[in-house]
Amino acid sequence: MDTKSQLINTATALFQQKGYKSVGLNEILKACNVTKGALYHHFPNGKEELLIACLHDLNEAITTDIKTIFKENLSIREAIRSMIDKLVHDFESDGTLSGYTFSSMVSEMATVSEPVRNACSALYENIQHIFYEKLVTEGFSSESASEMALLMTASIEGAMMLCRTQKSTDPLKTVAKLIPNLLKSF
């Protein structure tokens, strides 16, 4: 793998685990055996540029990931369930919440850097849009679909936060169990 991708992959994982400010450049560089000179060659604007690259990368990864799941599962109920199963499985296997979460980046940087806030905003919008489209093909009205997509995104992201504080996957499991009920309520 080329140096640039290596940096992005390592940094993304570390940022998701510990947050943006908690991870120093030296830690990233050491983890993937790259030197400072190489980093600043690929990212002349330094750490923040690297973060934005990570967010763009994450955007593509998450989008294709969710789309694949949605293609393999006919109903949205099954799709959501297998999506959350994947998050739960990842969390249980490596102990870190790396999946579709970037709350650490959002809450640290959204109030501080506009470019970062925009990248995060685009990411959430993409996720919601995938949910939205699936819901519309299942017969939801445009308005209901966009509201539901928002609620699903929010409750999953919020559940990940609870998982992190509790060191448990129960919150995600509960949300997964309840989402079908929500869909019924429309």
Place this chain on the structure above:
Amino acid sequence: MDTKSQLINTATALFQQKGYKSVGLNEILKACNVTKGALYHHFPNGKEELLIACLHDLNEAITTDIKTIFKENLSIREAIRSMIDKLVHDFESDGTLSGYTFSSMVSEMATVSEPVRNACSALYENIQHIFYEKLVTEGFSSESASEMALLMTASIEGAMMLCRTQKSTDPLKTVAKLIPNLLKSF
């Protein structure tokens, strides 16, 4: 107000806005005209001890706040609505999300410091417990009530995250609108 409370109040607001690591001790001290010596007199273990004090303080503030709202509003639907109205109003008036959110503290510190993670965990549990009790008095079964309390907490916290990225209060408003539907679905 005494120095200690002053430090806690100022630090809490700044941590909520910018996150834990983004706020330096100097910034806090300057904002409330206190010197380093005074800080380390009240919090010998430094910044992290101050953070934990902020979380405990926030815990009490949020708990009494929500309990008051729940006393004034008979149905849980009205209570949730007026609770979220308050969050929306605060966000729109001062532009920062200071309300019942500490996601920045969670995502930065939960994986790094156990004492902080425990304080955050206790805070989420308290909030959920207040919801839970209200739901039980409204006739929900114990199991349904605790599931719903979790879903409500998660979706509200997730919605705040979306509000921050979008610089808009719409996500919170949408969630407020949908929660009654959720309650119906049980």
Place this chain on the structure above:
DNA sequence: GTCTATAGCTCGATAGAC
């Protein structure tokens, strides 16, 4: 209980050789 001064460290970023 509060002040100043400063230690000691890590950070992100830069310069210049190769």
Place this chain on the structure above:
DNA sequence: GTCTATCGAGCTATAGAC
């Protein structure tokens, strides 16, 4: 494109006078 050496700023924390 990658390396090392280094800068200057900012950080948390400490020491000691008052």
